[in-house]
Amino acid sequence: MKPHNAKEVNGMYQIVAKKALNPTVTQMEIEAPLVARKARPGQFIILRVDEEGERIPLTVAGTDPEAGTVKIIFQIVGATTALLNHKEQGESIQDFAGPLGVATHTEGIKKVCIVGGGVGCAIAMPVAQEFHRLGAEVTSIIGFRSKDLLILEDEFRACSDRLVVMTDDGSYGRHGNVTVPLKEMLEAGETFDQIITIGPLVMMKFVTLAAKPFGVPVIASMNPIMIDGTGMCGGCRITLVQDGQRVTKFACVDGPDFNAYEIDFDEAMSRGRMYADYERHAYEETCNLFKNA
Amino acid sequence: MAIIPKKHEMPTQAPEARAHNFSEVAMGYPMEIAVEEAKRCLNCKNRPCVAGCPVNIDIPGFIGCVKEGDFEGAYQVITKSSSLPAVCGRVCPQETQCEMKCTLGIKFEPVGIGRLERFVADWHNENASEKPAAPKANGHRVAIVGSGPSGLTCAGDLAKKGYKVTVYEALHTAGGVLVYGIPEFRLPKAIVAKEVDTLKALGVDVEPNVIIGKTLTVDELFDMGFEAVFIGSGAGLPNFMNIPGEACKGVYSANEFLTRSNLMKAYRDDPRTPIMKGGKVAVVGGGNVAMDAARTALRLGAEHVYIVYRRSMEELPARREEVEHAIEEGIDFRLLNNPVEILGYNNPDDPRDPKNGFVTGMRCIRMELGEPDARGRRRPVPIPGSEFELAVDTVIMAIGTSPNPLIKNTTEGLEVNSHGGIIVNEDGLTSRKDVYAGGDAVTGAATVISAMGAGKIAAQAIDKALKRR
Numbered sequence: 001m002k003p004h005n006a007k008e009v010n011g012m013y014q015i016v017a018k019k020a021l022n023p024t025v026t027q028m029e030i031e032a033p034l035v036a037r038k039a040r041p042g043q044f045i046i047l048r049v050d051e052e053g054e055r056i057p058l059t060v061a062g063t064d065p066e067a068g069t070v071k072i073i074f075q076i077v078g079a080t081t082a083l084l085n086h087k088e089q090g091e092s093i094q095d096f097a098g099p100l101g102v103a104t105h106t107e108g109i110k111k112v113c114i115v116g117g118g119v120g121c122a123i124a125m126p127v128a129q130e131f132h133r134l135g136a137e138v139t140s141i142i143g144f145r146s147k148d149l150l151i152l153e154d155e156f157r158a159c160s161d162r163l164v165v166m167t168d169d170g171s172y173g174r175h176g177n178v179t180v181p182l183k184e185m186l187e188a189g190e191t192f193d194q195i196i197t198i199g200p201l202v203m204m205k206f207v208t209l210a211a212k213p214f215g216v217p218v219i220a221s222m223n224p225i226m227i228d229g230t231g232m233c234g235g236c237r238i239t240l241v242q243d244g245q246r247v248t249k250f251a252c253v254d255g256p257d258f259n260a261y262e263i264d265f266d267e268a269m270s271r272g273r274m275y276a277d278y279e280r281h282a283y284e285e286t287c288n289l290f291k292n293a
Numbered sequence: 294m295a296i297i298p299k300k301h302e303m304p305t306q307a308p309e310a311r312a313h314n315f316s317e318v319a320m321g322y323p324m325e326i327a328v329e330e331a332k333r334c335l336n337c338k339n340r341p342c343v344a345g346c347p348v349n350i351d352i353p354g355f356i357g358c359v360k361e362g363d364f365e366g367a368y369q370v371i372t373k374s375s376s377l378p379a380v381c382g383r384v385c386p387q388e389t390q391c392e393m394k395c396t397l398g399i400k401f402e403p404v405g406i407g408r409l410e411r412f413v414a415d416w417h418n419e420n421a422s423e424k425p426a427a428p429k430a431n432g433h434r435v436a437i438v439g440s441g442p443s444g445l446t447c448a449g450d451l452a453k454k455g456y457k458v459t460v461y462e463a464l465h466t467a468g469g470v471l472v473y474g475i476p477e478f479r480l481p482k483a484i485v486a487k488e489v490d491t492l493k494a495l496g497v498d499v500e501p502n503v504i505i506g507k508t509l510t511v512d513e514l515f516d517m518g519f520e521a522v523f524i525g526s527g528a529g530l531p532n533f534m535n536i537p538g539e540a541c542k543g544v545y546s547a548n549e550f551l552t553r554s555n556l557m558k559a560y561r562d563d564p565r566t567p568i569m570k571g572g573k574v575a576v577v578g579g580g581n582v583a584m585d586a587a588r589t590a591l592r593l594g595a596e597h598v599y600i601v602y603r604r605s606m607e608e609l610p611a612r613r614e615e616v617e618h619a620i621e622e623g624i625d626f627r628l629l630n631n632p633v634e635i636l637g638y639n640n641p642d643d644p645r646d647p648k649n650g651f652v653t654g655m656r657c658i659r660m661e662l663g664e665p666d667a668r669g670r671r672r673p674v675p676i677p678g679s680e681f682e683l684a685v686d687t688v689i690m691a692i693g694t695s696p697n698p699l700i701k702n703t704t705e706g707l708e709v710n711s712h713g714g715i716i717v718n719e720d721g722l723t724s725r726k727d728v729y730a731g732g733d734a735v736t737g738a739a740t741v742i743s744a745m746g747a748g749k750i751a752a753q754a755i756d757k758a759l760k761r762r
Contacts, residue, residue, distance in 0.1 A: 034508050048465055054557060054566040055465075079565065095465040097502035227552050227566070230463045230504055231697040232473070234531035234546035248533055253698060267540050270650035274542040277647075278567040 013047075013096040016069055018089045021151040025075050025119055026085050027061070033068030035060075035098045041126040042104030042221065042257055045070065046229040048095040049083045056080050057226045059123040059256075060099060070096070073122030073151075079282035100229045101256045104196065104219070106134055113139045113185070113192045113216075114160075115178050115207050117199025118149065123221055124198040125152050125159075132159035139192070140164070141181050143203070147172035178203065179210040186214040194219060197260065201272065205265035218260035222251045224268060225275070238271075239264040296397070300405040301330045308621040312591050315477045315560050318618055319383075322405075324364075327412040331359035334404045337396040342406060345394035347746030348446070350374040352391055352406055359409055368417040371410060376449030376492065377442065377745065379418060379484045380471060382411025385742045386612045418487055427496035431455035433759045436519040438505040438700065441469020442741045443525035443732030445492060446748030447755075452495040454756055459519070460492075461503040466556065469527055470733075471741070473556040474548070474582065476589050479615070482555075506699030511707070511728060520762070521727045521755045524715060525748060528733035529697030533690055534577070538635030543569055543652035547578070547586040547691035554589050568593065572686030575599045575655050577632055579609040580738070583691035584616065587624050590689065598624050599683065603631040603660050603673040629660045629673065633680065635688055654684045693738050704728070712737060721751030729755060 017029040035045060039060040046055050062071035076085050087093060104127050112131050116124030121142045131138050140156045143166040150165070150172055157163050164181045165173030174181065182195070191214075197207040198221040211218050224236040231253040238255070240247045240262040249255065304320045305311070311318050322330065334356040342352040351370050358367035371378045387393075387407035395403030433456050437444045440462040448458045466472050468485040493499065503509060505526070514522050531546030533539050550568070553559040557566035574590040576583050579602035591598045600619070602609060605628050609616060620626065636654040640646035659679035662671035696713035708716045708724035714737055715730040717723050723730050731747025733739055 034503065038508060052558070052565060095502050097463065097465070097504060097508070099507060100504065227549060227557065228464060228473075230507075231530050231699060232527070233549040233552050234533075235549045237533075237540070239540055246535075248535070248539070250530055253530070264540075267650075271540060271542060273647070273650075275567045282565070282567075 012092040013094070014092045015087055015089050016067075018087075021073065022149050024077075024149070025073060025122070025151055027071060027073045027122075028084075029064070029069045029071050030093065030096055031068055032070050032096045032098075035096065036063045036068045036070050037065045039063045039070060039099035040103030041130040042123075043099035043101045044229070044256060045072070045096060045098030046100065046226070047072075047084075047093055047097075049080060049087065050094050053083065053094060054080050055095075055227055055229065057100070057223070057229050057252075059221075059223070060126065061122045062126050062129075070098075073119065075119040077283070078279045079286040082283060082286045097229070100252060102254070104130070104221075104257055106130060106136075109136055109193045111137045111139075111191070111193050113141065113182065113195045115182060115195060115197040115199070116140070116142045117178055117203040118144060119151070120199030120203075120221075121152050121156070124196070125155050127196060127198070128156060129159045137161050139185070141166065141178045143167070143178035143199070144172075145169065177206075179206050182207060183210050186211065186216065192216050196221070196257075201265055201269045204260065208260040208263075208265070212261065219257050220260035220263055222256045222258060222263070222268065224251050224272060226252055228252075238268050296401060297329075297333055298401040300333075300402045300408070301326045303405070303408050305618075308618075308623070311478065312622045315592055317481055318478050321415055322408055322412045324412075324416075327359055327409060328362060330405050330409055331356045333397060334360070335397055339396070341394035341396060342391040342404075345391040346374075347390065347742045348374045348749050350391075350410070355413060356404065356406070356409060359413060364413055364416040365421060367413040368421070371413060374749075375745065376446045377488050378410055379414035380442070380480060380488060381742055381745070382407055382409075382414050383480050383484075384475060384612075384740075386740060388613050390742065418484070424494040425491060427494065428453060428455045430457060430496075433457065433762075434459070434519045435755060435759075436461065436514045436517075436522045437525065438511075438522065439463070439469055439525040439527055439732075439734075440467040440489070440499060441525055441527050441732060441744065442471060443744035443748035443751075444469065444523065445488065446745040447523045447525065447729075447731070447752045448497045449492050449495065450749055450752035451755060452492065452497045456756075456759075457496065459498040459500060461505050461509070462499060462501045463504040463526075464556065465501050467499045467501065469525075473552045474585070475741075476551065476555055476585050477560070478588065478592065479585065504699065506703045511700065511704045511725070515727070520759055521729065523721075523748070523751050523755065524700060524723070524728065524730040524734055525732045525744065526697055526700055526734045528694035528738045529713075530695050531690065532693045532695060534632060534692065536632060536634055538637055538652075539690070541635055541637035541652045541688075542650050543686055544635055544688045544690070545569075547576070547582045547689050548694065550586050550689050551582070551589060554593065560589070560593060569687050570594045571596065573597045573599075573684060574687045574689065575601050575632075575683060575685040576689045576691055577601050578691030578693075579604065579611060580691060580693075581611045581615060581740075582738070584611045584619050586689045586691050588615075588619055588622060590687065591622060591624065595687075599685070600624055600626045601630050601632060601655070601657060601683070602626070602628050604670070605629055605662060608670055627657070627683070629662070630657045631660050631673065631675065632657050632688075636682070652686055652688055654682050655688055656680055656682050694733070696734060696737065700734075719750075720754035721747055722754060727758070
């Protein structure tokens with residue numbers, strides 16, 4: 001490896017491509033060669049949009065090590081994602097650090113079921129692609145509220161031996177939530193070496209409950225509030241219940257993937273709402289700022 | 294001339310004013326007072342203060358310059374030994390180091406060495422315009438992991454000897470605990486930035502957003518041509534008490550609370566990064582970090598702030614000046630108390646009640662001091678049946694940290710002790726060839742100056758090892 005100056009190599013974190021996947025979900029490719037070379041499916045990055053920005057974690061949706069770019073997909077849910085979405089191709093963002101977290105465990109898994117919900121499908125996609133690349137049999141179940149919010153269907157079709165698309169309102173694919181086809185498969189006697197679920201906490205909780213009677217291992221990818229993301233602040237802590245003992249784990253260094261049967265989902269949901277009022281206010285302020293601009 | 298028995302007071306903001314702002318509490322000696330204080334130094338023969346300084350600053354030497362009014366000369370004496378004088382003058386626990394050894398202190402109050410160091414550094418930053426010239430390069434390259442006190446010291450000492458040094462920082466700003474941990478009112482961030490700029494002028498490269506162990510590994514640093522690596526990655530993950538209720542909303546680690554306020558500037562009006570402000574706050578712990586968290590909470594608008602510590606004032610490990618300042622500001626010390634449970638709101642009739650899960654209080658138990666432990670500190674023992682409740686909205690846990698596993702997990706052959714701290718010899722050398730370490734990554738949570746001392750020792754050892762090649 002040649003000596004380098006990371007300022008040149010790791011660079012300005014320029015947005016080299018930007019695409020709206022649906023009205024509230026955007027895909028960007030960011031120039032970050034050091035991250036692109038290292039990131040594995042399941043890992044995440046931390047970014048700041050500008051000098052005064054907050055640090056937010058986003059899961060890596062893909063990499064191009066040759067081009068030195070990292071793909072991120074984000075839903076516009078708050079002030080920072082609104083600011084990020086306001087940046088255009090050719091512009092740069094302030095900070096982009098990673099890859100963080102432990103990559104999704106793939107070893108020895110021959111038959112996998114990926115269950116993704118909403119923007120969580122963006123995180124699930126590289127995981128499905130990785131299993132496909134490794135030769136595993138991939139079943140993907142992806143769910144959205146409605147047809148308008150559907151993302152990444154083609155990408156999932158390309159890497160899945162079987163794909164089931166669900167919408168809550170029945171406007172596309174099958175009507176219902178993701179647990180419906182999962183239960184059908186398991187009840188029909190189908191087995192998986194691993195179920196991996198990525199999406200809203202409540203969805204992951206019910207996927208876990210659906211799989212439990214069948215004894216299939218379930219991994220959930222957690223996305224708690226984080227600040228540094230490097231194992232310093234402890235804000236991302238979640239509670240696992242192991243042999244009746246409550247154990248504190250940190251999603252940034254121990255995760256983000258955890259054995260779903262051990263996760264205290266209700267606690268994680270409660271903690272995720274800690275700043276709900278503040279975030280709503282900040283989001284409205286930011287939206288108003290753009291409206292007036 | 295008669296000896297003035299007491300240190301000259303350093304002007305501070307009035308407690309009632311400073312409790313509501315983030316400006317620096319202590320305002321530094323004016324020039325005349327600094328010279329007067331310097332004259333208190335006996336210039337004794339044994340110079341015990343120098344041995345009391347973890348980086349062995351020539352204390353009588355710089356104080357002698359101050360006496361003469363040669364403030365730049367004083368600065369030059371200090372920077373021979375310390376890369377961060379403006380920082381140390383503010384955050385060192387002088388009362389247990391140089392000032393504790395001061396000969397004058399046998400009969401009177403010791404010389405205000407810390408205050409004089411601060412004066413000299415501030416005078417230099419204000420008046421000296423000349424940037425230090427980068428020394429002649431010696432062709433050797435060294436990588437430093439982490440830009441906290443140990444990393445910056447190691448970087449500065451090596452750069453002054455002509456090494457090409459690159460400092461890798463995981464966060465977006467250089468300074469480590471000096472920027473994310475220690476609050477603005479105790480150490481203004483502009484001072485840290487200035488010290489970092491001085492290092493850059495010496496030719497040190499600082500690369501933010503690079504997490505060693507993730508973005509690059511230690512082995513890759515050697516592949517890139519670095520001949521030695523110093524790991525100063527800091528203390529790591531916060532400890533919790535493992536009592537019920539610690540996952541309630543409103544329970545912070547001190548690291549998180551201080552990072553939100555300091556690094557992410559949540560103390561400003563309308564910040565991008567949110568923080569819980571106001572209400573009643575309990576900080577658990579008795580170290581400097583606990584004091585910083587308590588006083589930050591107060592400045593963020595808390596109506597009442599408790600320090601809950603399980604031992605007594607005598608054992609409280611924080612720097613004395615910070616404790617005194619905290620008491621003046623109205624922090625309520627609840628000593629010989631220990632939390633046993635954090636209480637959260639729970640509306641049994643409405644699981645969607647937005648108040649559910651937020652902290653409402655903390656159940657504590659009173660303690661008494663028992664037999665001394667292995668380190669000679671009397672062990673706190675709970676008094677049965679003495680439990681009581683403290684009504685609070687926020688709880689901040691400041692009870693220490695455990696080392697960060699990222700580097701250990703990705704560096705084969707790097708040995709750590711049972712606490713996860715990196716094992717080093719007296720030169721700071723780890724179990725891996727050419728890999729050195731120091732600061733909290735080795736010792737667990739300690740002081741800025743002890744980390745600087747470790748960075749200094751490692752720099753000397755690296756220089757000795759590489760010079761031979």
